[in-house]
Amino acid sequence: MPAPRPSHDRQPDDATTVRTVDVLVLGSGASGLSAALAAAHAGASVAVHEKADRLGGTTALSSGVAWLPANHHAADAGVTDSVEDGLAYLEALSNGMILPEMAEAFVRTVGPMLDWFETSTPLRMRLVPGYPDYHPEFPGGRPHGGRSVEPELFGFGALGDWADRVFGSPRRMYVSESPVGGGTGFLTEDDDRERTAGQLEGLGRALLGALLKGLLDHGVEPVLSSAATELITEDGAVVGARFADGIEVRTRRGVILATGGFERDPELTTTFLRGPMSHPAGVPTNTGDGLRMAMRIGAKLGVMREAWWVPVVAEPGDPTEQYALNGVQLVQRERSLPRNIMVNVRGQRFTNEAANYNALGGAFHAFDPTQFRHVNQPCWILFDQGFVDEYGGYGVPAGGSMPQWITRADSVADLAAELGLPPGELTATVDRWNELVDKGHDDDFLRGDSAYDGWCGDRSHYPGVLSTLGRIDSGPFYAAPLHSSTLGTKGGPRTTTDCEVLDVDGDVIPGLWAVGNAMAAPTGMVYGGAGGTLGPALVFGYRGGRSAAGHPVRN
Numbered sequence: 045m046p047a048p049r050p051s052h053d054r055q056p057d058d059a060t061t062v063r064t065v066d067v068l069v070l071g072s073g074a075s076g077l078s079a080a081l082a083a084a085h086a087g088a089s090v091a092v093h094e095k096a097d098r099l100g101g102t103t104a105l106s107s108g109v110a111w112l113p114a115n116h117h118a119a120d121a122g123v124t125d126s127v128e129d130g131l132a133y134l135e136a137l138s139n140g141m142i143l144p145e146m147a148e149a150f151v152r153t154v155g156p157m158l159d160w161f162e163t164s165t166p167l168r169m170r171l172v173p174g175y176p177d178y179h180p181e182f183p184g185g186r187p188h189g190g191r192s193v194e195p196e197l198f199g200f201g202a203l204g205d206w207a208d209r210v211f212g213s214p215r216r217m218y219v220s221e222s223p224v225g226g227g228t229g230f231l232t233e234d235d236d237r238e239r240t241a242g243q244l245e246g247l248g249r250a251l252l253g254a255l256l257k258g259l260l261d262h263g264v265e266p267v268l269s270s271a272a273t274e275l276i277t278e279d280g281a282v283v284g285a286r287f288a289d290g291i292e293v294r295t296r297r298g299v300i301l302a303t304g305g306f307e308r309d310p311e312l313t314t315t316f317l318r319g320p321m322s323h324p325a326g327v328p329t330n331t332g333d334g335l336r337m338a339m340r341i342g343a344k345l346g347v348m349r350e351a352w353w354v355p356v357v358a359e360p361g362d363p364t365e366q367y368a369l370n371g372v373q374l375v376q377r378e379r380s381l382p383r384n385i386m387v388n389v390r391g392q393r394f395t396n397e398a399a400n401y402n403a404l405g406g407a408f409h410a411f412d413p414t415q416f417r418h419v420n421q422p423c424w425i426l427f428d429q430g431f432v433d434e435y436g437g438y439g440v441p442a443g444g445s446m447p448q449w450i451t452r453a454d455s456v457a458d459l460a461a462e463l464g465l466p467p468g469e470l471t472a473t474v475d476r477w478n479e480l481v482d483k484g485h486d487d488d489f490l491r492g493d494s495a496y497d498g499w500c501g502d503r504s505h506y507p508g509v510l511s512t513l514g515r516i517d518s519g520p521f522y523a524a525p526l527h528s529s530t531l532g533t534k535g536g537p538r539t540t541t542d543c544e545v546l547d548v549d550g551d552v553i554p555g556l557w558a559v560g561n562a563m564a565a566p567t568g569m570v571y572g573g574a575g576g577t578l579g580p581a582l583v584f585g586y587r588g589g590r591s592a593a594g595h596p597v598r599n
Contacts, residue, residue: 064294065091067592068285069302070272070334073101074248074578075560076302077255078585079543079592083300084262085164086593091293092259092266093285095329096211099256099266101304102326102532102561104211106248107219109172109194109575110582112154117171123190127151130191133177133184134570141347141568149541150566150583153597157586166261167254168196172220176495177573178400187495192574194219198250200243202257207243209268210252211327218246219574223377224500251578275299275337275556282341282555298555298592300543302585305533305561306332307351316535318349319409320421323358323372323529330532334562338537341556342547346564348535352577353405355379356529357425357438360449373438375425375526376401380500382514383431385477386526388420391460391470393477396489397425398497398512402571408528424463425526426474430518435502438524450524459521478515486513531577534565542596543588559588 066088069080076092077099084090098104113130130151134142161167172192180187197218200207216239221227231239238244245253259266269289276284276292284294306312307324309331324330339345359371379386380398388394395407412419427437436442438450446452453459460470480486491497491512498511505511537545537558545556545563560581567580587597 061290062292062294063091064296065089066295066297067091067300067589068093068293068295068298069300070285071095071101071302071304071560071562072099072266073103073302073304073560073581074251074255075562075581075585076300077252077259078582079300079302079557079559079589080264081165081255081258081262082586082589083593084259084264086590086595088297088593090262090264092264093270093272093287093293094266094268095271095303095333096327097269098209098211099268100211100249100252102330103248103578103581104252105325105327106531106578107194107224107574108246108248108251109192109219109578110169111191111573111575111579112158112193112583113151113191113572115154115158115191115193117169117193118190121171121173121190123186123188125186125190129184131184133182134567134572136182136184137179137570137572138568141350142566142570145541146566149587149599150580152599153583153587156597157583160586161582165254165258166198166202167251167258169193170196172225172574174226175574176499178403178496178571178576180495186573191572194575195246195250195254197239197244197246198253198257200245200253203253203260206256206260210249210256212249214245215247215249216240216245223503226499226503272303272333272337275341277341280554282553285337295555297594298557300588300592301334301338301537301545301556301558301562302560303334303562304330305351306330306335306535307530307533313533316348317351317533319405320418320528321351321530323356323527325354325356325372325374325529326532330561334558335536338545338556338558341553343537343553344546344548344550345535346538347568350534350565350569351405351530352402352532352534352571353408354401354529354531355404355408355526357524358527359447372529374401377500378427378435378437379425380498380512381431381435381437382502382510382512383434383516384425384427385473385516386423386425387465387470387473388423389465390419391465392473393488394420394423396486396491396497398491398501399494400496400571402576405528421528423526424523426459426516426521426523428516428518428521430514432522446522450522452520452522454520456521459523463523474516478517481513481515484509484513532561534561534569536561536563538564541587541599542591543584544591557588557592559585
């Protein structure tokens with residue numbers, strides 16, 4: 045007999061406002077809105093409550109790309125892929141952290157999920173041509189792309205008053221038109237004018253706008269500034285939630301946790317994450333609310349040490365507030381381009397700088413048992429004037445002036461002195477790098493060997509090592525501090541393939557589901573390719589919403 049779960053039974057007092065629906069969704073990112081839309085389409089009455097005063101969570105700040113193996117857009121473009129290859133790829137990268145049944149549910153649901161979205165909701169997707177998987181040389185990998193799709197542009201005018209209630213700012217571009225997607229990053233004047241006039245947006249906000257329009261069409265209007273504080277249980281089953289404003293929402297079928305991760309809670313990140321993390325890039329509301337509520341009623345946890353790791357730079361701010369969002373910039377293109385390297389406090393390179401951002405987490409978390417510290421934090425990204433003149437970066441166009449918070453010096457030795465690094469070692473590191481560039485191969489860390497490495501680099505040399513290898517020899521020289529950060533955490537309650545939350549004994553907690561970053565990541569430590577967060581979020585949002593409505597997806 046499993047032990048009884050903690051009881052949160054309590055009758056509402058006279059001052060409590062009570063509402064009853066079939067399904068309550070907590071959170072409004074891609075997974076939450078997908079779950080709500082799937083449940084509503086299946087006939088359930090649905091309520092969506094969002095803690096913030098705007099919708100969308102971290103999804104609104106994202107590219108909106110979803111990694112979906114064996115999708116029909118790839119097939120339509122003549123790209124060969126299969127469910128079996130998708131599963132083989134995940135298995136090759138699993139390191140024992142992916143549950144086979146979750147991988148199967150993910151990859152085999154891509155087809156029906158995408159068909160449903162594109163025939164029954166306003167969401168339309170398209171292929172990002174050529175975008176390689178993040179580990180394309182592994183079994184089942186796709187070095188020439190086919191698994192990353194993005195939303196079609198969406199007209200925010202269709203949302204009425206809700207158009208101004210989504211996180212982020214308008215971005216009127218496809219990923220495929222941006223530098224990280226193989227484009228220039230610039231629109232023609234005609235395209236810019238036409239898209240602005242039509243309130244057309246791309247990327248993460250386009251994804252959310254389409255999902256929100258689908259919900260509004262079903263008569264579901266989210267409730268903003270409504271933070272859930274406690275799950276209500278009766279006889280061991282979840283039957284609703286209480287909110288900070290005194291409202292209770294009771295459910296006939298249950299609650300779906302879509303509250304995001306816990307990267308904004310220093311206590312939780314220190315307790316669970318495997319290595320250092322600062323300056324998180326997600327929205328400030330990701331403080332682990334769903335995780336704490338699930339823990340209180342005995343949920344089993346999984347993948348708690350992992351996050352969607354990413355290196356960032358951060359403009360100087362309040363030194364006591366390491367969890368501030370302002371000034372945080374993801375560093376993807378800058379470290380993939382030629383003429384830069386990353387160095388640690390020893391003044392030495394320590395990894396393939398152009399590797400995918402999630403995998404770089406492992407390099408940042410290397411620990412020296414003698415010095416008893418993480419040897420690659422702090423670290424710096426080092427580049428030269430040739431980089432600035434040809435590529436720019438850090439918000440500055442090619443040939444512009446680097447921001448004042450980036451350290452500069454006339455020589456590599458002087459730069460080392462400015463940073464407090466050993467001048468001789470840093471000079472030797474740069475000399476060694478230049479020798480490898482002249483040789484045409486990075487013998488030390490294999491930068492440029494993978495088809496992915498140069499994708500975000502110099503496109504005029506892609507494919508090929510010169511897309512990411514280039515000498516550092518033109519002063520002045522620059523260095524920016526690089527931080528181990530995250531787009532969001534991966535840990536949360538363990539679930540069934542239909543997102544039903546399990547208790548510590550492995551039994552289903554009736555009436556409770558979890559999706560997105562609020563669930564234990566179905567792909568474990570793996571980030572399969574561009575959109576590796578949103579692909580599973582959409583798939584399991586769809587599965588969880590259908591299950592909560594009483595119409596689970598048939599495997």
